[in-house]
Amino acid sequence: MRSVLGDRKTILILLGPALLVYTVIMVVPVLVSFGLTFFDGTALFGFDFAGFSNYVQLFSDAQVRDALVFTLKYALLTTILQVVLGYGLALIYQFMLRKSSALIRTIVFFPVILPTVAVGILYSKLFQSAPVDGLANELLVNVGLSGVDWLGAGDTAFIVIVIMDVWRSIGFYGVLIFSGLLDIPDEIIESARIDGARGFSLFRNIILPSTLPILFASFIFSINGTVKVFDSVFALTSGGPGSSTTPLTLYMYRTAFQFSDYGYGSTIALLLTIICLIITLFIFRSSRRDNTR
Amino acid sequence: MTETVAMTSVRPVNRRSRPVSRFLRRIPSYLTIALLLVVTGYPLLWMFFNSLKSNRDFLNSPSYTLPEEWMWSNYARAWETGNLAVTISNSLLAVVPSVILIALLGTAAGFALEVMVWKGRNGVLLTFLAGIMIPGQMILLPLFTAFFNLRFSGSLLPLIIIYTAIGMPLTVFMMATYFRAIPREVFEASTIDGASMLRSFWSIGLPMVRNAIFTVAIVQFFLLWNDLLFALVFAGQRKLNTIQIGLLNFSGEYGAIDYGPLFAAICITTAGILVIYLFLNQRIMKGLAAGAVKG
Numbered sequence: 113m114r115s116v117l118g119d120r121k122t123i124l125i126l127l128g129p130a131l132l133v134y135t136v137i138m139v140v141p142v143l144v145s146f147g148l149t150f151f152d153g154t155a156l157f158g159f160d161f162a163g164f165s166n167y168v169q170l171f172s173d174a175q176v177r178d179a180l181v182f183t184l185k186y187a188l189l190t191t192i193l194q195v196v197l198g199y200g201l202a203l204i205y206q207f208m209l210r211k212s213s214a215l216i217r218t219i220v221f222f223p224v225i226l227p228t229v230a231v232g233i234l235y236s237k238l239f240q241s242a243p244v245d246g247l248a249n250e251l252l253v254n255v256g257l258s259g260v261d262w263l264g265a266g267d268t269a270f271i272v273i274v275i276m277d278v279w280r281s282i283g284f285y286g287v288l289i290f291s292g293l294l295d296i297p298d299e300i301i302e303s304a305r306i307d308g309a310r311g312f313s314l315f316r317n318i319i320l321p322s323t324l325p326i327l328f329a330s331f332i333f334s335i336n337g338t339v340k341v342f343d344s345v346f347a348l349t350s351g352g353p354g355s356s357t358t359p360l361t362l363y364m365y366r367t368a369f370q371f372s373d374y375g376y377g378s379t380i381a382l383l384l385t386i387i388c389l390i391i392t393l394f395i396f397r398s399s400r401r402d403n404t405r
Numbered sequence: 406m407t408e409t410v411a412m413t414s415v416r417p418v419n420r421r422s423r424p425v426s427r428f429l430r431r432i433p434s435y436l437t438i439a440l441l442l443v444v445t446g447y448p449l450l451w452m453f454f455n456s457l458k459s460n461r462d463f464l465n466s467p468s469y470t471l472p473e474e475w476m477w478s479n480y481a482r483a484w485e486t487g488n489l490a491v492t493i494s495n496s497l498l499a500v501v502p503s504v505i506l507i508a509l510l511g512t513a514a515g516f517a518l519e520v521m522v523w524k525g526r527n528g529v530l531l532t533f534l535a536g537i538m539i540p541g542q543m544i545l546l547p548l549f550t551a552f553f554n555l556r557f558s559g560s561l562l563p564l565i566i567i568y569t570a571i572g573m574p575l576t577v578f579m580m581a582t583y584f585r586a587i588p589r590e591v592f593e594a595s596t597i598d599g600a601s602m603l604r605s606f607w608s609i610g611l612p613m614v615r616n617a618i619f620t621v622a623i624v625q626f627f628l629l630w631n632d633l634l635f636a637l638v639f640a641g642q643r644k645l646n647t648i649q650i651g652l653l654n655f656s657g658e659y660g661a662i663d664y665g666p667l668f669a670a671i672c673i674t675t676a677g678i679l680v681i682y683l684f685l686n687q688r689i690m691k692g693l694a695a696g697a698v699k700g
Contacts, residue, residue: 117593118521122603126606127513130577142539145547218690219441225627229633233652234448287690329697333697343632347653377542382543
């Protein structure tokens with residue numbers, strides 16, 4: 113029995129192809145990319161050894177600092193909004209719309225699967241101010257306020273990016289957390305109601321604790337995606353105006369393909385990877401602690 | 406229906422509530438539904454109406470008005486100048502083979518890692534898992550250099566190979582989780598009956614996780630369909646443009662002067678997705694949620 117379940121040839125046949133593709137296309141390039149951080153040059157003209165100069169540049173580069181700040185600010189705000197609003201949506205599905213929520217869930221989910229570039233272009237038109245006002249400014253003007261040049265300044269463009277990404281993904285988090293709410297046995301909620309728990313205290317003492325695992329999963333998934341934000345920003349502002357809405361991902365792309373600096377591009381990619389690693393480890397540790405409690 | 410709920414419910418609900426007061430009680434939920442529908446649906450509807458306007462109409466009347474004249478010709482122009490036939494088929498040609506490969510290889514690997522017993526399988530599973538965290542930027546440049554040196558550029562092959570690899574971590578992990586749910590006795594019994602593990606995988610394992618494979622395939626389809634980074638680098642030539650690149654170029658070249666066709670191009674790509682979604686929405690929603698929880 114053991115020998116059949118552990119048959120080497122079968123393991124090789126089943127696991128081999130996947131492991132080979134994964135190793136050649138992901139594991140090896142990660143290592144090569146790390147090696148590239150010590151070089152200058154491009155694929156076209158070859159590479160020169162550069163020692164630690166890329167790292168020195170990384171720590172003194174104001175653009176890296178700006179991109180890092182943008183990435184973290186965006187990731188934190190968007191993650192919090194996605195999870196909190198998603199939670200609110202799930203509560204609406206479960207306790208307000210109840211059985212009739214299926215259709216609404218389906219409709220609100222739809223933007224999740226739209227091509228990100230399509231959504232980006234749509235939002236650039238919704239929030240445009242020239243040559244004519246988009247929908248957002250028309251609303252402002254109609255209630256007596258003046259229009260805003262949304263995409264003309266970094267701060268307002270940031271707001272539009274966050275709004276867009278929350279709009280795009282809110283249905284997803286609604287459904288995700290809703291599936292967690294469904295797992296709470298009805299008897300628990302009923303008995304808490306008999307004990308006099310209502311409204312907020314019911315939420316605080318019964319619902320919130322039982323949805324902590326799914327809330328945690330949503331948080332992980334969200335932050336893992338928002339730290340790597342690329343396509344929606346690329347399509348909406350392409351990092352501008354100036355470089356005020358450039359996340360690390362986009363700065364790396366520009367460094368490598370517009371300024372043809374592969375070594376420095378790899379160094380920025382490494383910084384991004386280390387941030388992802390730190391977040392993952394942090395999440396791992398805090399999830400361990402939760403389990404032992 | 407509501408009557409029985411009210412009777413069995415523990416709460417002392419006013420049983421003989423008149424229709425009017427019932428309607429009043431439901432106003433908040435009606436308002437919520439309306440708000441959700443407007444916030445989600447209106448931008449899409451707005452885009453649809455504007456896709457049917459002439460340029461003059463778009464520039465001169467408020468954007469929320471209906472088109473003066475319904476310009477269906479915008480769609481024909483979007484289809485032609487937007488290169489949509491090419492970009493859509495390129496996206497399909499890159500994504501569909503990748504998804505099939507991912508499902509095939511990922512399921513086999515998940516089986517080998519979860520059902521079969523050998524030393525080091527946890528280590529390999531963890532190695533796959535680590536891939537979920539790696540940003541695409543970290544593998545982009547070595548891959549570009551390698552494919553450039555291999556003279557592979559000029560076809561969609563690099564994209565298919567890369568997509569297959571980046572889909573692997575999540576798929577292997579999800580499939581391992583699905584195989585974990587199957588009692589081990591099933592495979593032990595088939596082994597006693599004399600089946601080899603390869604046979605058990607093919608005749609027992611695969612059929613039992615058929616639904617899961619479909620779920621995984623849907624998740625990967627949408628993740629890859631929306632890829633921009635690798636498409637930018639490996640499908641930059643016009644004949645290789647995927648749908649995302651095509652839209653980007655179209656909005657760059659014509660978007661500032663030709664609004665109708667731009668909106669029409671977005672509507673066309675959205676409509677394609679909408680059709681798939683109409684048929685598979687429950688599967689898609691469950692699948693993507695499962696991917697998040699397991700990942």
